[in-house]
Amino acid sequence: MELAERLWEMRGELLGELEEFLRMPSVSAREDGAFRECAGWVLERLEEAGARARMMETGGHPVVYAEVGGGERSLLSYGHYDVQPPEPLDLWESDPFEPTIRDGRLYARGVADDKGDVLARIQALRIYLQEHGELPFRLKFLIEGEEEVGSPNLAPFVRENAELLSAEACLWEGSIKDEAGRPVIFCGTKGLAYVELRAKGPSHDLHSMYGGVAPNPAWRLVQALRTIKNERGEITLDGFMELAEPPSREDLEAISRIPFDDAALRAAWGVEALDRDLSGREALEEMLLKPTANIAGMQSGYTGPGSKTIVPSEAFVKMDFRLVAGQSPSRVVKLLREHLRRRGMEDIEVVDLHGLEPAKTPVNAPIVRLAREAWSDLGRDDALVYPTIGGSGPTSLIATELGIPTIMAGNVADSQSRIHSPNESVRVEDYLETVAYFVRLFERFGGR
Amino acid sequence: MELAERLWEMRGELLGELEEFLRMPSVSAREDGAFRECAGWVLERLEEAGARARMMETGGHPVVYAEVGGGERSLLSYGHYDVQPPEPLDLWESDPFEPTIRDGRLYARGVADDKGDVLARIQALRIYLQEHGELPFRLKFLIEGEEEVGSPNLAPFVRENAELLSAEACLWEGSIKDEAGRPVIFCGTKGLAYVELRAKGPSHDLHSMYGGVAPNPAWRLVQALRTIKNERGEITLDGFMELAEPPSREDLEAISRIPFDDAALRAAWGVEALDRDLSGREALEEMLLKPTANIAGMQSGYTGPGSKTIVPSEAFVKMDFRLVAGQSPSRVVKLLREHLRRRGMEDIEVVDLHGLEPAKTPVNAPIVRLAREAWSDLGRDDALVYPTIGGSGPTSLIATELGIPTIMAGNVADSQSRIHSPNESVRVEDYLETVAYFVRLFERFGGR
The missing domain is CATH 3.40.630.10 (Zn peptidases)
Known part of the structure; x- marks a missing residue:
């Protein structure tokens, strides 16, 4: 003093x-x-x-x-x-x-x-x-x-x-x-693996009268993304969670000593619930000790006002994976490529934009x-x-x-x-x- | 002559x-x-x-x-x-x-x-x-x-x-x-139901260190879209296919008389395969006689060059459904809202942008x-x-x-x-x- x-x-x-x-x-x-x-x-x-x-x-x-x-x-x-x-x-x-x-x-x-x-x-x-x-x-x-x-x-x-x-x-x-x-x-x-997933459809935007037969790159990405998280929002990227070293007993004890007010967080963000209805210590563990698979941006086709009926030519999604000990960014990008290849989705380009080790x-x-x-x-x-x-x-x-x-x-x-x-x-x-x-x-x- | x-x-x-x-x-x-x-x-x-x-x-x-x-x-x-x-x-x-x-x-x-x-x-x-x-x-x-x-x-x-x-x-x-x-x-x-699905996440873009706990509107839309088509690309919107009147025998006969060269179509579009590997008469039936659920555009978060690590505040997808006899646009929009509500996704706003009867x-x-x-x-x-x-x-x-x-x-x-x-x-x-x-x-x- x-x-x-x-x-x-x-x-x-x-x-x-x-x-x-x-x-x-x-x-x-x-x-x-x-x-x-x-x-x-x-x-x-x-x-x-x-x-x-x-x-x-x-x-x-x-x-x-x-x-x-x-x-x-x-x-x-x-x-x-x-x-x-x-x-x-x-x-x-x-x-x-x-x-x-x-x-x-x-x-x-x-x-x-x-x-x-x-x-x-x-x-x-x-x-x-x-x-x-x-x-x-x-x-x-x-x-x-x-x-x-x-x-x-x-x-x-x-x-x-x-x-x-x-x-x-x-x-x-x-x-x-x-x-x-x-x-x-x-x-x-945490570590970081920042990638862009890019899908290509027809060589130019098509009239959507062809929507039933033309390959749509936006749907293609949706189909790829659904294999990365299941319907409960859990990460299902092959081998990703398995790489993550579990938190130590000391880490979990440290978490238990942190006052965490998820209501304040919800209010600050203006949301009714956290992702997957997480709350309390479970939310804090997720935030500090678990890896993530986040969509940071996505774009395809017509995004202006009103309606335009096209099958878009291209689509991309930007994803950042926050990594914990055991998960290196280069390893995660490799996992992702293998994961897509295994599902016959090697047409989706995985662009490695940025990586940081945990x-x-x-x-x-x-x-x-x-x-x-x-x-x-x-x-x-x-x-x-x-x-x-x-x-x-x-x-x-x-x-x-x-x-x-x-x-x-x-x-x-x-x-x-x-x-x-x-x-x-x-x-x-x-x-x-x-x-x-x-x-x-x-x-x-x-x-x- | x-x-x-x-x-x-x-x-x-x-x-x-x-x-x-x-x-x-x-x-x-x-x-x-x-x-x-x-x-x-x-x-x-x-x-x-x-x-x-x-x-x-x-x-x-x-x-x-x-x-x-x-x-x-x-x-x-x-x-x-x-x-x-x-x-x-x-x-x-x-x-x-x-x-x-x-x-x-x-x-x-x-x-x-x-x-x-x-x-x-x-x-x-x-x-x-x-x-x-x-x-x-x-x-x-x-x-x-x-x-x-x-x-x-x-x-x-x-x-x-x-x-x-x-x-x-x-x-x-x-x-x-x-x-x-x-x-x-x-x-x-065909008829047309053109809608925008809008999801809201946090009130402002967040640092993606919160990616594990903040609700992400882009993921929310992916989760909604996966309920509209299954992993085989078939439309699974509750009640949608059931509304569609089947093609008449005469329609199918007419289709069988149309020369259809899907290789020419693939070449014109620069794609290796049609959607769901459709070909021949099956592709033509799909194009002319079946309804569609097409993504015409989508956007969320950061879409510029390089990497920006955020949990986006908003996401939207523009969809056009081409309709066949039996499917009116107002009915389809109602089906879609009920479909989402039934899955606890009434937070996704369905904006009815444009409709045409078949x-x-x-x-x-x-x-x-x-x-x-x-x-x-x-x-x-x-x-x-x-x-x-x-x-x-x-x-x-x-x-x-x-x-x-x-x-x-x-x-x-x-x-x-x-x-x-x-x-x-x-x-x-x-x-x-x-x-x-x-x-x-x-x-x-x-x-x-």
């Missing part, structure tokens, strides 16, 4: 620095060089805080790498200095690159994803060193500039620098709390316990441990390939933060609390 | 008149008054030919009605003077309203649908009266101006003028031959025999009788409501005619043959 109060006194300095960071339009999707200026700024902040920092070139935007402290033990911190494009601009109430405080919230592109988180850790390091003089472990910063475009150069970077990045644990980017404002510690991400850290790993204790130190005993975040990311590069237990923890973003949308914001108080949290986390990791 | 040769000598006059007709941009979808000028022109041609013609007002564009001849027996001719919009204009090789002859074809909007057919009958009447002095039966012309916008005022007009329109038989608009150029006599149209004239009706004989008179013994045209139209207003046996016959349009598309055209020779055909048909009907 004392620490948090001290940081509140320093808020002018801490927020001023954050605002400087946020003014740089480091949109990774643009090729205007702003990201390099931003990378340089991050490097300077790390050096000022006491770290040995360097710019490391990749096939795309540079990585800022830094190390500080000494001793046997190492902690890795992953974040990114790039941001999403701010468009549509007319929906912003203030300039996305001119940080503005309204009603206790700081508005700017990137403040919640991920500049707030990146800088909170650097400021926490500076405060730690000011207080304690030295860091009794090695803290490593890996800060990339292409996360918002799918981290195309991260895998080779991580593989080439495996030794440099070796650590006992990793703090992944982002810090999110639940709807009720409780801090959450996430222990993994990553999982045990909920009882030492870093998870430490992350909870750091919250207790700040007087918060309401931190929750989630076995996964439900979504996906390149976490497996660190967690699985390098074998480093990886978590997400912190308190920057909340349910109002509009990540990736106009009017992105965080609560000023939450930002300052997160700086305090990382100071405590470093103290805990260092054995204080 | 002699008659056809005589008309070939008169071709300058006959085509000049047709070109005058085609120059009037009587696009029913436009509100510019051109259709009224065109209706007046048709009325004058009918009067010049010797008929008593009048303009009859409706809730929309006027109907041109005319009568000529005397005696007990009556023949009704239905056609329309309106045309489809010519757009996209840049795809036309010559001005759509400046008729142009290239390589023996006459290019202009409406020449194949339906101005060529309308004028061929008027010119045939004129030639008949010039040759024979008088018509020994009453020939009635019903020429409307809203066919291309769905004939919204035809039903009340027909109902209010049932007695005026009474006749022994009706020649429906249009005259189409098969791919091999054989004249076809069509004995009916209409069927027996293939052994006297007018069908007569229409074949008129072809024989011209030296063509290759005319085919099709039980239906497979498509739909407002034919039932005449065939079913007024109980008048109705056929389509003639030789204006062919497989290159691009009806409703840019570069609409007919063969000049075919047009002149059709004028001769109608002269012979009138002679046959009059007992010559």
Whole structure:
């Protein structure tokens, strides 16, 4: 509490620095060089805080790498200095690159994803060193500039620098709390297999008088989809569920400790029931521990107003499969092709669009316990441990390939933060609390 | 043969008149008054030919009605003077309203649908009266101006003028031959029930990390569609097939006389197989005598390039059901709603967009025999009788409501005619043959 109060006194300095960071339009999707200026700024902040920092070139935007402290033990911190494009601009109430405080919230592109988180850790390091003089472990910063475009150069970077990045644990980017404002510690991400299924019918749209005899690609996809989920909505893709490793006893216990209000979720989504009438803990297990087969989009034929009677020439459906441990995206795409071939549906093209491996850290790993204790130190005993975040990311590069237990923890973003949308914001108080949290986390990791 | 040769000598006059007709941009979808000028022109041609013609007002564009001849027996001719919009204009090789002859074809909007057919009958009447002095039966012309916008005022007009329109038989608009150029006599149209099925999911698109628990409207539609056709592609909509009256022995016999080359159809459509591997007579029966459940379009969620991971908020599918005798569109929409309700899917909205009743004239009706004989008179013994045209139209207003046996016959349009598309055209020779055909048909009907 004392620490948090001290940081509140320093808020002018801490927020001023954050605002400087946020003014740089480091949109990774643009090729205007702003990201390099931003990378340089991050490097300077790390050096000022006491770290040995360097710019490391990749096939795309540079990585800022830094190390500080000494001793046997190492902690890795992953974040990114790039941001999403701010468009549509007319929906912003203030300039996305001119940080503005309204009603206790700081508005700017990137403040919640991920500049707030990146800088909170650097400021926490500076405060730690000011207080304690030295860091009794090695803290490593890996800060990339292409996360918002799918981290195309991260895998080779991580593989080439495996030794440099070796650590006992990793703090992944982002810090999110639940709807009720409780801090959450996430222990993994689901994998992702994103595919497009494409069916072809006649070479051109036909008059639907031929509807009884012309092969219809939209019906073809419906017939394929019905083999992927049964009439009860259960996934029936050959071999898919069998690949999924069952949740651990610890994962199930963690789930049982998470307060879950499915009525609030239904209200937020404006639906009468969840899929398959799921509720309570069963819904939460489904969301966090089970793989999914989701339709993200589909299109065929005439979709304008009124009626047009055609047999369409083409149809496609976009599907994302969220994967759990045991299910790699390449394996799932292969399963899908075999599944269709086995049913005489090899005419349906399976386009492999995007894949991410699942990553999982045990909920009882030492870093998870430490992350909870750091919250207790700040007087918060309401931190929750989630076995996964439900979504996906390149976490497996660190967690699985390098074998480093990886978590997400912190308190920057909340349910109002509009990540990736106009009017992105965080609560000023939450930002300052997160700086305090990382100071405590470093103290805990260092054995204080 | 002699008659056809005589008309070939008169071709300058006959085509000049047709070109005058085609120059009037009587696009029913436009509100510019051109259709009224065109209706007046048709009325004058009918009067010049010797008929008593009048303009009859409706809730929309006027109907041109005319009568000529005397005696007990009556023949009704239905056609329309309106045309489809010519757009996209840049795809036309010559001005759509400046008729142009290239390589023996006459290019202009409406020449194949339906101005060529309308004028061929008027010119045939004129030639008949010039040759024979008088018509020994009453020939009635019903020429409307809203066919291309769905004939919204035809039903009340027909109902209010049932007695005026009474006749022994009706020649429906249009005259189409098969791919091999054989004249076809069509004995009916399928009905149509055009609906949109709409499913709603969450009130806004969600991150697909919720794909396992959020209700997905695209999956909901797939689940509904799977109850409408089984995995073998057979229609399983409750009560739908049961309503369909089975084809008559005569219909099946007529089918057996139609040369049907499914390999040519597959080649034209660029497909390896027809739906459900249908072939030969079975395919033809399906096309002409069986109802269909066709997907004309569908859309949900993200349909742009690449991957976007969402649970979509909405999904819809556009379906057209082609109906046979026994199946009315209102009944089918009701069946569909009951079918979904019975399966707990009343959350899927069924929007009734468009309906047309089926209409069927027996293939052994006297007018069908007569229409074949008129072809024989011209030296063509290759005319085919099709039980239906497979498509739909407002034919039932005449065939079913007024109980008048109705056929389509003639030789204006062919497989290159691009009806409703840019570069609409007919063969000049075919047009002149059709004028001769109608002269012979009138002679046959009059007992010559």
